[in-house]
Amino acid sequence: MRIKELEIKNFRNYTYAKVNLNERLNVLVGNNAQGKTNLLESIFLLALGKSPRVNKDKDLVMWEKENSIIKLVLEKKAGTTNIEIRLFKAGKKVILINGIPIKKISELLGILNVIYFFPDDLKLIKESPSERRKFMDMDICQASKQYFYLLTRYERILNQRNKLIKTSKDINILKDAISIWDEQLADTASKIILSRIKFINKLAPKVKNCHHYLTGNDENLQLSYVGITGETSLEIKNKLLESYNQTLEKDFDLGYTTIGPHRDDLKITLNNIDLRTFGSQGQQRTASLSLKLAEIETFKYETDETPILLLDDVLSELDNTRQNKLLEIASKLQTVLTCTDFPFDIKCKKFNIQNGKII
Numbered sequence: 001m002r003i004k005e006l007e008i009k010n011f012r013n014y015t016y017a018k019v020n021l022n023e024r025l026n027v028l029v030g031n032n033a034q035g036k037t038n039l040l041e042s043i044f045l046l047a048l049g050k051s052p053r054v055n056k057d058k059d060l061v062m063w064e065k066e067n068s069i070i071k072l073v074l075e076k077k078a079g080t081t082n083i084e085i086r087l088f089k090a091g092k093k094v095i096l097i098n099g100i101p102i103k104k105i106s107e108l109l110g111i112l113n114v115i116y117f118f119p120d121d122l123k124l125i126k127e128s129p130s131e132r133r134k135f136m137d138m139d140i141c142q143a144s145k146q147y148f149y150l151l152t153r154y155e156r157i158l159n160q161r162n163k164l165i166k167t168s169k170d171i172n173i174l175k176d177a178i179s180i181w182d183e184q185l186a187d188t189a190s191k192i193i194l195s196r197i198k199f200i201n202k203l204a205p206k207v208k209n210c211h212h213y214l215t216g217n218d219e220n221l222q223l224s225y226v227g228i229t230g231e232t233s234l235e236i237k238n239k240l241l242e243s244y245n246q247t248l249e250k251d252f253d254l255g256y257t258t259i260g261p262h263r264d265d266l267k268i269t270l271n272n273i274d275l276r277t278f279g280s281q282g283q284q285r286t287a288s289l290s291l292k293l294a295e296i297e298t299f300k301y302e303t304d305e306t307p308i309l310l311l312d313d314v315l316s317e318l319d320n321t322r323q324n325k326l327l328e329i330a331s332k333l334q335t336v337l338t339c340t341d342f343p344f345d346i347k348c349k350k351f352n353i354q355n356g357k358i359i
């Protein structure tokens with residue numbers, strides 16, 4: 001897929017901007033705080049309906065303005081699609097696909113596929129499991145609406161179960177009352193877990209290859225799912241039901257559900273050593289990049305389209321060899337890359353970003 005044209009109005013520090021993107025490498029060059037990341041953020045927003053940086057849509061609307069419009073023209077094998085998002089400081093956003101407003105955000109997912117790499121992505125390796133769950137979930141959602149529904153359903157049932165645990169005074173009464181929630185929760189949870197395991201199994205060999213390509217050495221980067229696992233959703237469901245029973249006392253004491261996909265993790269090891277705890281900064285950075293680049297292949301496989309790569313300020317943190325290898329990959333698909341300086345002799349379309357203007 002390819003973004004032909006991007007147009008934004010009153011978005012962050014842009015009063016108005018329109019760009020025609022090249023089908024390969026696009027480079028946004030500019031000093032700090034000029035609006036480079038803001039532009040990438042607008043593309044991300046059009047793909048997933050939310051910002052990777054902030055939770056409140058109103059923060060995206062230009063200060064002292066009431067609303068904002070962001071739109072793009074996307075070309076895919078099946079034809080052209082227009083995506084438009086209207087943000088309001090005082091109300092809910094409106095998303096239009098080919099001019100028609102959609103009812104649910106899930107209708108947007110999967111139309112524009114992006115793989116983004118922000119400097120913050122080191123969090124993926126370094127921080128709590130929730131970052132890695134987000135990584136898995138966002139990716140699977142982009143390829144499967146069904147998965148998005150499962151997540152929403154899971155959250156709803158989990159909240160109900162937690163509410164019941166919190167309000168129960170007696171564990172024996174709780175034991176009887178909780179079984180209806182357990183059945184529903186285990187059913188949804190098992191499907192989520194199985195999707196994640198399948199996703200990891202597909203991604204793992206590709207991550208290993210990308211890591212090898214970037215570093216040129218034989219370090220063995222491996223991924224595994226941490227949680228209750230199994231070969232089928234029925235097997236996982238039964239294991240979960242058994243575990244809910246075993247942990248009920250603990251859950252009752254703590255006041256929430258302590259097992260399930262909302263607590264699971266993705267373990268990343270390098271030569272069998274846990275990267276999160278023992279990896280060097282450089283190893284962690286390269287591993288997170290390998291994870292993201294491997295997604296290109298899985299997307300191609302899942303959707304028969306090449307996703308769009310968004311690279312925010314990534315080059316400055318890599319050594320020379322890794323910079324060149326990354327640019328080689330970035331030149332093979334539509335990429336939008338930001339940097340403060342681009343001294344590379346490589347074919348690309350350059351845009352200078354100055355104070356919310358594209359020059």
Ligand SMILES: Nc1ncnc2c1ncn2[C@@H]1O[C@H](COP(=O)(O)OP(=O)(O)OP(=O)(O)O)[C@@H](O)[C@H]1O
Pocket residue numbers: 011012013014030031032033034035036037038039059060061062063313340
């Ligand atoms: N809602 C908003 N309205 C107006 N300006 C905003 C809004 N949100 C952020 N900004 C401004 O946008 C500017 C540019 O931000 P951006 O993150 O895109 O910079 P950048 O070019 O990526 O810089 P760096 O190289 O430091 O990453 C910041 O100075 C910020 O104050």
Ligand SMILES: [Mg+2]
Pocket residue numbers: 036037038312313338
């Ligand atoms: Mg930036």
